[in-house]
Amino acid sequence: MAENDDTNVTGVFRSYMTPAGYTQRAKADAGRCDLHVTPAADSIIGHCEYYYRPLHCEFRDKVEKLPSFNEIVDWARSFNPWSDSTVTKELLGKRDRLIRPQCTDSDWSRHSNFMMRHIGCGHKPPSYYLSYGYYYCSNYGAKLNPRLSEAGKHWLARARFLLQKNMETGLHQNMIGDGIQMASGIDGNGSFSMSDVKQYQLELDDDTFKSFAFNTHPLAYLDAGLADLPWTDLLKITGQPSIQEWEDGRTWEQAVESGAVVLPQKAGDLVNSASDAVNGALQRLMAK
Numbered sequence: 001m002a003e004n005d006d007t008n009v010t011g012v013f014r015s016y017m018t019p020a021g022y023t024q025r026a027k028a029d030a031g032r033c034d035l036h037v038t039p040a041a042d043s044i045i046g047h048c049e050y051y052y053r054p055l056h057c058e059f060r061d062k063v064e065k066l067p068s069f070n071e072i073v074d075w076a077r078s079f080n081p082w083s084d085s086t087v088t089k090e091l092l093g094k095r096d097r098l099i100r101p102q103c104t105d106s107d108w109s110r111h112s113n114f115m116m117r118h119i120g121c122g123h124k125p126p127s128y129y130l131s132y133g134y135y136y137c138s139n140y141g142a143k144l145n146p147r148l149s150e151a152g153k154h155w156l157a158r159a160r161f162l163l164q165k166n167m168e169t170g171l172h173q174n175m176i177g178d179g180i181q182m183a184s185g186i187d188g189n190g191s192f193s194m195s196d197v198k199q200y201q202l203e204l205d206d207d208t209f210k211s212f213a214f215n216t217h218p219l220a221y222l223d224a225g226l227a228d229l230p231w232t233d234l235l236k237i238t239g240q241p242s243i244q245e246w247e248d249g250r251t252w253e254q255a256v257e258s259g260a261v262v263l264p265q266k267a268g269d270l271v272n273s274a275s276d277a278v279n280g281a282l283q284r285l286m287a288k
């Protein structure tokens, strides 16, 4: 993988002097490796497209086959975003716009912004943008949302906003120095610190980026009010019954009646069960 420690150099161009009668074209390598992550436009934070715009045919083809989430995760790690020449041409045509701060172009995403800053240098966008970011956000969120109460729907929208806000905060911290620290302003909602992330390097290592993103998840889910949600919403987030079965409205009532979902009997049970339900929902949301 290419390295670039000098952040003021965005590309290298070599030229050669040749005799006037020499007709063979001189070789030139033009590339970009711009490590400066520019901030997202406020208007896109809170939307799944913030992570990735489904522009590539290969992505759409993959999603149409209704893969499991694990298949999407595996596929995203090996996906080469440069192989689609139509998308590449379109993005390159607006490169200057896509790397500007607060870009509101319809093709902007964290994924396309990365592509336009790393051309021909060997760096690949974090696979998180495609899988946990875009696919999980749009797929899981779309299935979950209509099943939730009004409070649950509000929580989902707020959590999505905070997930992306936290990502922006982490990326910004990585532009100004080594290490990333984040803490909830609410007692008990946690904090994290990653001292080994070097300045400008966060987006460049797939595993480090995924660890960073997952560290931000509980802060976003809890700060959005997960623990205050009704019991029924928590169980739906936990996936009891499974999310596919929610398509059939009867499943939920059947699950309660059959005892697959045990509702609390006493006040004391309610406290324990409520914290179990919050933990269960959090674990479901944090599943890797």
Ligand SMILES: [Zn+2]
Binding pocket: 002, 032, 033, 034, 117, 118, 119, 121, 122, 123
């Ligand atoms: Zn690069």
